[in-house]
Amino acid sequence: MGEAYKRVKRELVHEGAIVKFYADYVQLPGGKIAKWDFIEHKGAAAVVPVMENGKILMVRQYRNALDRFTLEIPAGVLDSKDEPAVKCAARELEEETGYCSNDLEFLISLRTTVAFCNEKIDVYVAQNLIPTKQNLDEDEFVEIQECELEYLLEKIFEGSIQDSKTVSAILAYNEKYIRNKK
Template sequence: MKHHIKRLKRELVYQGSILDIYADYMQLPDGKTAKWDFVSHRKGAAAVVAVAENGNLLLVRQYRSALDRETLEIPAGSRDSVTEDTMVCATRELEEETGWKSEHVEKLLQLKTTVAFCNEFIDVYLATDLTPGVQKLDEGEEIEIVSMPLDEAVQKIYCGEIQDAKTVAGILAYQSKLLTGRIHK
């Protein structure tokens, strides 16, 4: 299918520390114009499904202002620059948020988080062979580390307790790879 929509103009509405918000003026197939929102995530991000020696996943519980509540997520964060390798970002975030390092990191999947209005991408990695490191939280960051069996995490997805998209996708991708035998244990 070839689309017949054309962007006529993009106007910067707000410039933030990691996000820019634009108004896009679009010409529709019927000739009418429409104003659409576009959010540009400048750096991209990485996340990591961390699996401890006992098979438990290391998740982080933290407050998220957009939801005004705590969430349970896999460790993740924005790249330091647009050129930073996402694997470097994922391993850094693992140690910063959980205090663990990994001897084995492999890519699980790539995500586009909200394609209707945002260009953010997150590369999700699997980290195994964990060794203790030092937790290095950002200023103002408060994180509780939660160790949980895979089956419990999957159950929390299906009952709606875990809703974060990168976390849902990462955990289910890991479960799928385990079930199909296509993963290093």
């Protein structure tokens, strides 16, 4: 394991709205060159919005990659690589749920698919929610659901909720804010 891996070439294959797809050529220990896929993502933020009654605001939306609806925590892509994730989380909270908060606390950082993508999602917990107005993007259609934590945990462990950021965030929230407070 002491030998180094070295990227010798990176070619842009396709640039999409959210990601760039590259072919990377990497020199392996021993000298052989391998071609690996790499997806560059500018980053994202997500939020676990907790209502005064303890319920968590979730968004139900259609996901093309799965060809089905999913139940997720609110999230979105950073406007730029330099945008603070907490600012993105606050924006997405209001856009998707119609609530804002001045009480966002960092929860966890996630790397969603380390084998081929550099996407990083910083997740925050929002409390003391203030009703405002939902402001969805023109291609965004979401339904808001208030859910009990126990219901979300049940859906995670039965396999109904599979979205990695949602699974990780709900489990981390339960551990940090609920189990450790008992």
